[in-house]
Amino acid sequence: MGIFHEDSEILVSVMIKLWIAEGFIKPNKTQSLEDVAECYLKELVDRNLLLVGGLKLNGKIKTCTIHDLLRDLCIKTAQKENFFYLIRFCDSLSGINKACRRILCHENFAEVNCDPLPSHTLKSEPLTRSLLSYEDRPPLNFRLLRVLNVVRSDNVSDPSLSDILKQVNLRYLPGLWYKSHQLPFSISLLWNLQTLKIAGFGGVFAPPEIWAMPQLRHLEFSTWIYLPDPSLRREEKDDVIVLKNLHTLKRVLNLKLTDEVCKRIPNVKKLKIMYFGLSKSSRYNHLYNIGRLHKLESLRVYFCGDFSVFQVLKQILKYIVCSPLRPRGNLLKNLKFPTSLKKLTLSGSNLDWEELKGIGSLPNLEVLKLEYHSVRGSKWNPIEGQFLRLKYLRIAHSRLKYWNAESFHFPALENLVLQKLHKLAEIPSGIGEIPTLGLIHLYDCSESAAISAMGILEEQQSQGNEDLRVRIIFWHEYQLEWFMEKVDSLECFNSNNLQVSHLD
Numbered sequence: 001m002g003i004f005h006e007d008s009e010i011l012v013s014v015m016i017k018l019w020i021a022e023g024f025i026k027p028n029k030t031q032s033l034e035d036v037a038e039c040y041l042k043e044l045v046d047r048n049l050l051l052v053g054g055l056k057l058n059g060k061i062k063t064c065t066i067h068d069l070l071r072d073l074c075i076k077t078a079q080k081e082n083f084f085y086l087i088r089f090c091d092s093l094s095g096i097n098k099a100c101r102r103i104l105c106h107e108n109f110a111e112v113n114c115d116p117l118p119s120h121t122l123k124s125e126p127l128t129r130s131l132l133s134y135e136d137r138p139p140l141n142f143r144l145l146r147v148l149n150v151v152r153s154d155n156v157s158d159p160s161l162s163d164i165l166k167q168v169n170l171r172y173l174p175g176l177w178y179k180s181h182q183l184p185f186s187i188s189l190l191w192n193l194q195t196l197k198i199a200g201f202g203g204v205f206a207p208p209e210i211w212a213m214p215q216l217r218h219l220e221f222s223t224w225i226y227l228p229d230p231s232l233r234r235e236e237k238d239d240v241i242v243l244k245n246l247h248t249l250k251r252v253l254n255l256k257l258t259d260e261v262c263k264r265i266p267n268v269k270k271l272k273i274m275y276f277g278l279s280k281s282s283r284y285n286h287l288y289n290i291g292r293l294h295k296l297e298s299l300r301v302y303f304c305g306d307f308s309v310f311q312v313l314k315q316i317l318k319y320i321v322c323s324p325l326r327p328r329g330n331l332l333k334n335l336k337f338p339t340s341l342k343k344l345t346l347s348g349s350n351l352d353w354e355e356l357k358g359i360g361s362l363p364n365l366e367v368l369k370l371e372y373h374s375v376r377g378s379k380w381n382p383i384e385g386q387f388l389r390l391k392y393l394r395i396a397h398s399r400l401k402y403w404n405a406e407s408f409h410f411p412a413l414e415n416l417v418l419q420k421l422h423k424l425a426e427i428p429s430g431i432g433e434i435p436t437l438g439l440i441h442l443y444d445c446s447e448s449a450a451i452s453a454m455g456i457l458e459e460q461q462s463q464g465n466e467d468l469r470v471r472i473i474f475w476h477e478y479q480l481e482w483f484m485e486k487v488d489s490l491e492c493f494n495s496n497n498l499q500v501s502h503l504d
Contacts, residue, residue: 001050001066002074003084003104003132009053009063012041014174017195017218021147021172022130032267033217034247057367057392057415058342084130102130102147129169146192147172165189171215175199185209194245198222203253211264212241218248224274226253230260242266257289269297276304291336299341302371303348339363347371353380353400360386372397378423382409391415391436399423406430419443432456432468441471444503447483450474454487457498466497474502 003018004010016037019025025033025040041061044050049070053063066074078084084102130147145167161184164176170190174197181204188209190196198204199222208231210219246265250272255261271293275285290299335358337344342364353375359368360382366389378401387393387410396419405428413434418424424446431437440453450472457470474480480502 002071002078002086004066004071006068006071007065009065011063012061015064016041017172017174018147018149020217021194032247059391101128101144102132103128105133142167144169146170149174168192171195173197181205183207183210188212191215194218196220198225211243214241214243215245216243217245219246220248220250222251224251224253227255229256229258230264254285257286257292259286259289261286262289262292265293267295268293269295271296271298272300274302274304287335291338293338294340296338296340298343299337300345301347301349303350337362341365343367345369345371346374349374351375353377356380357383357386363389365390367392369394370396370398374398375400378402380404384408388412393417394419396420401425403428407433407435410434412436415439415441417441417443418445418449421445421449424449426452427456429456429459432460438467439469439471441473443473444475447479447486450483451487454498457495461495461497469497469499471499472501474500477502 001010004015016025016034019037019040020033025037027033028036031039038060041050041064045052045061045064050064050066052061053065054061056062075086079086084104087103087105127144128142129144130149131142131145132147132149146169148164148167148170149172161176164170164173165184165186168189169192171192171194173190173193174195176196176198183198183204183206185207186209187207191213192215193213194215195218196216197218197220203223204221204225206225206227208228210227211230241264243264244267246268248270249265249268250270252271252273254275255273290296337359339362341362344359344362344365344367346369348371350373356375359365365387368387368390369392371394375395375398378399380400380402381404389412390410391412391414393410393413393415394417396417398421400421401423402425407430410431411434413431414436415438416427416431417439418427418441420443422445425448427440427449429452431440440456442450442453453470453472457468460468472483474483480500483500
């Protein structure tokens with residue numbers, strides 16, 4: 001735990017990936033390595049060795065912190081036992097114990113009159129297995145390197161891909177800054193790689209050889225990547241490489257979920273894909289096969305219209321604020337999602353509200369985000385007996401006007417987030433009767449919806465419910481002023497559980 005910056009919020013996902021790459025987590029027959037790691041994390045939290053920071057929408061720990069004194073103790077103990085060596089300003093090369101396999105640097109040597117990190121300490125450390133640097137980028141002269149976690153700085157150049165490809169034992173590469181649009185076929189030389197995160201300004205086209213990296217667990221991209229169909233020569237049919245460890249696949253463009261692809265990624269849990277320029281049925285990209293991914297827990301699907309590549313990249317960098325496809329055809333109609341799904345995000349899908357029946361019947365669904373133009377129509381009549389475990393519901397950029405719902409339609413709902421619903425007449429009063437509901441958040445919605453949210457809060461507080469909070473954000477200041485004049489007579493106007501503000 002001493003490898004992280006003092007007073008920093010530690011991303012649990014990053015910490016777990018590091019634990020796995022270092023070999024600290026041992027597998028068992030019933031759990032994945034990530035699940036075992038989460039058990040260890042819970043134990044550390046229960047013992048107050050780690051403090052919970054932020055939570056995910058499903059209630060799991062997203063970030064954590066460590067007390068300064070405990071962090072200092074970790075660093076001292078780690079150095080005493082040669083677990084890792086912490087480089088400080090102007091350390092001498094002789095200060096490094098040759099038996100130490102992990103090197104950590106929190107300092108920026110370019111800011112002081114010291115030799116830069118490469119020649120200063122690491123040039124003669126061929127036995128290093130883990131290098132974690134937050135401020136400088138050393139050369140790659142390590143034959144046994146497994147973990148390379150270096151935060152990119154604008155003042156230092158990136159190592160060449162040819163240098164990285166020499167690190168055949170590399171397991172963890174979370175920050176490859178790649179300027180070309182084509183990954184070389186030699187990427188498969190990193191056959192031990194578990195985590196690969198590629199950053200850059202444009203999209204990346206992957207070679208077929210990326211399907212021949214069996215240890216991959218997390219494959220992520222800052223913009224998007226195009227994955228070709230897996231190549232299959234006749235002599236390989238009986239010896240197909242299956243990425244059975246692949247856990248995360250994010251930002252893939254126009255992914256074709258063919259039988260062959262589904263066979264290669266049977267255990268994927270997190271999938272984020274984007275389609276643009278499509279107006280055909282789900283058979284065009286084999287979306288009907290999504291139900292074959294029986295371990296899938298988180299799915300995000302974005303549909304965009306017929307943009308140029310430049311416009312698509314621009315939209316991606318703006319978090320996929322894009323126009324829906326028209327006509328959509330039946331891309332998602334009658335699609336059967338895997339019952340393992342816990343989190344679903346749709347954008348640009350243009351479903352009818354009635355078509356949410358299949359989604360509502362998913363037994364494990366906890367988070368549903370209906371983003372930009374994901375559902376069309378002005379009336380939603382949910383069906384009783386669905387959305388039984390849904391905790392978080394977000395509806396954005398919709399023309400929904402009439403929402404006829406009662407508490408039994410969303411019996412486990414904890415957070416309701418509505419954004420840019422300019423036509424919504426009101427939030428159903430029955431929503432306030434949901435015993436688990438803790439937050440109603442309105443962002444640039446209709447004035448009538450905001451008034452109904454305050455009415456729900458007032459009603460619940462009159463019944464002794466002090467747990468419900470309402471947060472209302474208007475786009476312009478004048479909207480807020482008009483709203484205040486209309487609702488200042490409500491008893492909940494001065495409630496600590498009400499927050500009303502504007503953006504501009």
